[in-house]
Amino acid sequence: MRKIKYTWIIILFILPGCKGISQTDYVAQRERMVKNQIINRGISDGRVIKAMKNVERHLFVPEGAMRYAYSDGPLSIGEGQTISQPYIVAFMTECLSLKPDMKVLEVGTGSGYQAAVLSEIVDHVYTIEIVETLGKRSKKLLADLGYDNVTVKLGDGYEGWPEHAPYDAIIVTC
Structure with a gap:
């Protein structure tokens, strides 16, 4: 009888709180x-700040790491690779002094987060990714999320991507 009582306590009070993080919580x-992490550390370009607010970082990490997606550090994305710390993504982006009409080459797609930003x-x-599983995953994810101004290529970025050169900016994230 005691086991049944505790089972009902778990079902009624504990399990409803185990749904995970809501979309509102991610926002x-x-x-x-x-x-x-971004503004308080000196990132001031309004376009970079807006991009960091718009891109849902939790969608670019493995499901088991989603609750840590907005933490102040890199996270494993598999294959021995990581998604960069949010500040580093913002800092590197701001350093490029980007303008709306630019064409950018990214070497090292990883999760696709930097490309989305x-x-x-x-x-x-x-964006070029040498690790096949990461390249395929990020290509599908970016397409599914509607980032139609991102082209992903599987390959070695050492030679760049001459077919689309020249680029207004190049960022190496691997």
Whole structure:
């Protein structure tokens, strides 16, 4: 009888709170990330700040890491690779001094997060990934999320991507 009583307590009171993080919670976490990690550390380009607010970082990490997506650090994305710390993404993006009509080459697609941030600011992003599983995953994710101004290529970025050169900016994230 005692086991049944405790089972009902678990079902009624504990399990409803185990649904995971809601979309509203992710929005609040993203807002805090931008304020505390980006703006408070000196990132001032309004386009970079807006892009960091718009791109849903939790969608670019493995499901088991989603609750940590807006934390102040890199996260594993598999294959021995990481998604960069949010501040580093914002800092590198701001350093490029991007303008809306630019074409950017990114070497090292990884999760696709940096490409998504760049695509919020520029006309087109060409991104190369050497790790096949990461390249395929990020290509599908970026397409599914509607980032139609990002082109993903599987290959070695050492030679760049001459078919689309010249580029207005090049960022190496691997």
